[in-house]
Amino acid sequence: MSSKYALNRDNVTLSSRLVTSMRSAILAGDLKGGERLSERAMTEMFGVSRSLVREAIQVLAVEGLVTVVPHKGPTVTLLDQKAAADLYRVRGSLEGLACEEFTRHASEDQRQELFAIFDRLKDMLGREDADDLIEAKNDFYRCLLTGADNDVLEQMFTQLNNRIVQLRRFTLSASGRFPETLKEIGAIIDAIRDGDGASARLLAEAHVAAAAAVVIRRFAELEKTSEL
Amino acid sequence: MSSKYALNRDNVTLSSRLVTSMRSAILAGDLKGGERLSERAMTEMFGVSRSLVREAIQVLAVEGLVTVVPHKGPTVTLLDQKAAADLYRVRGSLEGLACEEFTRHASEDQRQELFAIFDRLKDMLGREDADDLIEAKNDFYRCLLTGADNDVLEQMFTQLNNRIVQLRRFTLSASGRFPETLKEIGAIIDAIRDGDGASARLLAEAHVAAAAAVVIRRFAELEKTSEL
DNA sequence: TTCAATCATATTGTCAGACAATCTGTCAAT
DNA sequence: ATTGACAGATTGTCTGACAATATGATTGAA
Numbered sequence: 001m002s003s004k005y006a007l008n009r010d011n012v013t014l015s016s017r018l019v020t021s022m023r024s025a026i027l028a029g030d031l032k033g034g035e036r037l038s039e040r041a042m043t044e045m046f047g048v049s050r051s052l053v054r055e056a057i058q059v060l061a062v063e064g065l066v067t068v069v070p071h072k073g074p075t076v077t078l079l080d081q082k083a084a085a086d087l088y089r090v091r092g093s094l095e096g097l098a099c100e101e102f103t104r105h106a107s108e109d110q111r112q113e114l115f116a117i118f119d120r121l122k123d124m125l126g127r128e129d130a131d132d133l134i135e136a137k138n139d140f141y142r143c144l145l146t147g148a149d150n151d152v153l154e155q156m157f158t159q160l161n162n163r164i165v166q167l168r169r170f171t172l173s174a175s176g177r178f179p180e181t182l183k184e185i186g187a188i189i190d191a192i193r194d195g196d197g198a199s200a201r202l203l204a205e206a207h208v209a210a211a212a213a214v215v216i217r218r219f220a221e222l223e224k225t226s227e228l
Numbered sequence: 229m230s231s232k233y234a235l236n237r238d239n240v241t242l243s244s245r246l247v248t249s250m251r252s253a254i255l256a257g258d259l260k261g262g263e264r265l266s267e268r269a270m271t272e273m274f275g276v277s278r279s280l281v282r283e284a285i286q287v288l289a290v291e292g293l294v295t296v297v298p299h300k301g302p303t304v305t306l307l308d309q310k311a312a313a314d315l316y317r318v319r320g321s322l323e324g325l326a327c328e329e330f331t332r333h334a335s336e337d338q339r340q341e342l343f344a345i346f347d348r349l350k351d352m353l354g355r356e357d358a359d360d361l362i363e364a365k366n367d368f369y370r371c372l373l374t375g376a377d378n379d380v381l382e383q384m385f386t387q388l389n390n391r392i393v394q395l396r397r398f399t400l401s402a403s404g405r406f407p408e409t410l411k412e413i414g415a416i417i418d419a420i421r422d423g424d425g426a427s428a429r430l431l432a433e434a435h436v437a438a439a440a441a442v443v444i445r446r447f448a449e450l451e452k453t454s455e456l
Numbered sequence: 457t458t459c460a461a462t463c464a465t466a467t468t469g470t471c472a473g474a475c476a477a478t479c480t481g482t483c484a485a486t
Numbered sequence: 487a488t489t490g491a492c493a494g495a496t497t498g499t500c501t502g503a504c505a506a507t508a509t510g511a512t513t514g515a516a
Contacts, residue, residue: 009297009298010298012298013298013299013497013498013499014498014499015286015498015499016298038466038467038468039467039468040466040467048499048500049499049500049501050500050501051279051282051498051499051500051501052498052499052500054279054283054468054469055282055283055286058243058283058286058287059286059287059290062287062290062291063290064380064383069237070237070238070240070241070244070468070469070507071241071467071468071469071506071507071508072467072468072507072508072509073467073468073508082379083379083380086378086379086380086381087380089325089329089378089380089381090322090325090378090380090381090384093321093322093324093325094318094321096321097317097318097321101317150314150317150318151310151311151314152292152311152314152315152317152318152388152391153314153317153318155292156318156384156388160380160384163380241468241469241470242469242470243469243470266495266496266497267496267497268495268496276470276471277470277471277472278471278472279469279470279471279472280469280470280471282497282498298478298497298498299477299478299479299496299497299498300478300479300480300496300497301479301496301497
């Protein structure tokens with residue numbers, strides 16, 4: 001019997017906690033894109049041995065957050081415009097799938113929770129606080145993925161989303177789009193309410209594509225001004 | 229300039245070669261689902277130190293090929309029916325995306341190559357050889373992904389496909405479906421020929437769903453006979 | 457001055473060995 | 487049959503060592 005009282009076996013080892021911690025540091029921007037992650041610096045920063053640092057770096061490399069060049073050392077992956085476009089394209093597909101599966105599989109409780117989170121988002125219009133917004137969005141996706149009831153999808157989507165977080169610079173500077181964002185998500189929510197998974201999927205893909213377009217444009221502008 | 233003459237920097241370290249080798253061993257079935265991967269056994273099997281074995285196992289764990297339980301040790305991930313269903317669902321979505329992107333981005337050469345590979349597949353009808361078929365399918369996907377021109381998609385699809393390879397037992401026993409398979413892929417090819425990415429996508433998803441249905445059914449049968 | 461070859465230094469790649477923490481199976485006691 | 491304690495095996499983590507490679511400085515020559 002695997003009851004809900006079972007103790008959590010994850011993150012019990014130093015190794016796994018280190019991975020979590022390093023990942024957080026990257027996502028929070030404390031380790032910035034392009035920054036070198038020398039083993040020496042990492043052992044000091046996290047207070048663990050070289051072995052663990054090396055293991056963690058390999059793991060984050062598979063996740064795409066870190067780029068390793070043999071004999072030169074790892075760096076925090078730096079995304080170019082093409083990579084950003086590629087990421088968003090796949091993300092749109094997976095987000096669409098998540099919406100469709102949520103429509104099909106979510107329990108009534110899960111549906112109500114999703115609707116409630118959306119209401120929370122709506123209430124933020126006008127007095128947008130960056131951190132609150134990020135938290136609400138995270139809740140939204142967590143709920144969506146839980147209801148979609150597909151572990152593989154959850155894992156891949158999460159990985160993808162982590163990589164996209166590194167583009168936060170651009171997504172924040174594009175936050176003037178918040179009203180449209182709300183409208184688009186609202187349409188998705190309505191489709192889910194109606195049990196229309198196919199529409200929810202298409203709307204979700206379109207939503208991601210629209211968000212991506214803004215980010216990519218912003219990207220192009222900044223590249224033009226600050227590049228060689 | 230990153231020319232096509234650039235030397236390959238991957239797989240130069242023992243570490244990366246070990247990962248490749250262990251992954252191959254799993255995909256080839258030399259390390260079977262559920263099998264324990266004790267560090268001791270792995271150091272002997274691959275002739276490297278414990279450090280490298282541990283790193284490789286972590287990497288394969290992120291890829292989903294290996295499952296690690298703290299203080300108990302890693303095993304080759306064993307898929308249950310739900311996991312198989314989840315994998316195929318996501319794979320359908322990504323394969324659909326790949327087809328659509330191929331239609332949109334592939335060069336004329338890449339299109340011709342894809343068509344040629346499909347002809348090779350067609351010629352196998354009747355005298356199907358398992359290894360030849362697997363090779364042709366791999367070529368097909370490699371070509372498809374190259375033409376789709378999306379590194380993120382390529383990486384995720386490859387990872388997903390690797391995990392699905394562990395279901396080969398079931399897909400092979402379902403090879404009586406080869407004529408239908410050819411018909412379905414043929415329809416996809418036609419859509420790509422017509423430049424109709426949306427159709428190609430839908431057809432690809434349907435194709436994966438049909439293949440998945442067979443595998444899942446086979447799965448249920450075998451589970452019933454051989455289980456507790 | 458500029459360019460190329462050389463060399464010193466720092467960093468990464470790999471190994472071996474040690475000890476602590478945890479798991480698993482055994483066996484005696486109740 | 488269940489409990490508790492114990493022993494052996496395996497994993498988790500650290501440290502130190504040395505080899506392989508990259509980087510930057512230095513030197514020498516055109």
